[in-house]
Amino acid sequence: MREVNRNLFRYARSVGSQLPLVGAVPAERADAARNREKILKAAAQLMAEHGPEGLAMDDVAALAGVGVGTIYRRFGDRAGLAQALLDRAEQRFQAGFLHGPPPLGPGAPADQRLRAFLHAYVDRLTDEAPLLLIAETNTPMARFTNGAYALHHAHLMGLIAELRPDADAVYLADALLAPLAAAVFLHQRAGHRMHPERIKAGIDGLLIGQLDRLS
The missing domain is CATH 1.10.10.60 (Homeodomain-like)
Structure with a gap:
């Protein structure tokens, strides 16, 4: 597993240079x-x-x-139109975790970057969850087949592999992104009346629990 995750870490680190920013419109x-x-x-x-x-x-x-x-x-389709409306925000988000200042961007320890990414995603959901819901639920696999999810997943995978080389980084990246689905966030806000700070605290608990079990 350690050798596998070293390879995953190298792959994930290269993703930022291999994938264009989502939303980049050709001439x-x-x-x-x-x-x-x-x-x-x-x-x-x-x-x-x-x-x-x-x-x-x-x-x-x-x-x-x-x-x-x-x-x-x-x-x-409608999901593609919603995704286009999200493009500029997605580009800003990607630029932040790929090239921006720490702790979201490079330069901070991996655990701090993981937490900063998850919190920044909650902030995005606060403003963009209704549009993301359209983009993510138009088809059963819509959330997982766009370039944004692939890049988010690879970024988390690289941080997890750096932090815990023996962990299953592929699975854990999906597990950490799962609570950030727009439908889950909207249910928490409307159904449970959760404030975004409460959601962030819950995600912190998930993150700490996962990393403690892996140490």
């Missing part, structure tokens, strides 16, 4: 870029006014002044 024609911005502006307005239920493709198309087929061709 496109000026008219296509204008349509993209109109669609995203309309989608953001409907989300602000009506919540996730307002993010209907027909309504977005009408407000943006484009055909609904244009949205489907451009974004694929």
Whole structure:
């Protein structure tokens, strides 16, 4: 297991340079870029006014002044549109844990970086959970098949492998990300009336418990 995790650590450390930031838009024609911005502006307005239920493709198309087929061709489905609305925030988040100041970014011990990542994710959920819920639940495996989850998982895997070389870093990275699913967060907030700081404290308990059992 130790040799396996050394290899995982090297792999995870290289992921940041191998995967582009999620949301990086390739060069496109000026008219296509204008349509993209109109669609995203309309989608953001409907989300602000009506919540996730307002993010209907027909309504977005009408407000943006484009055909609904244009949205489907451009974004694929409702989840793809939600993901596009999240792109800028995701890019900022990725830049923070890949290149930003410690403890979220490089330069702090692995345990501090793990905790900082999980707390920063809760902060994201506080603002973005309704959109993330659409992006993560449109299909049964939607959360796990986008580049953002792959990068988050590889980042945690690398930190876990650094901290506990004998641990199953692949499994534990999934285990630590599981409580950060948008549906879980929204249930905790609405169903249990949990404040984000209480959720962070609970995640700290999970993290400490996992690492203590592995030591």
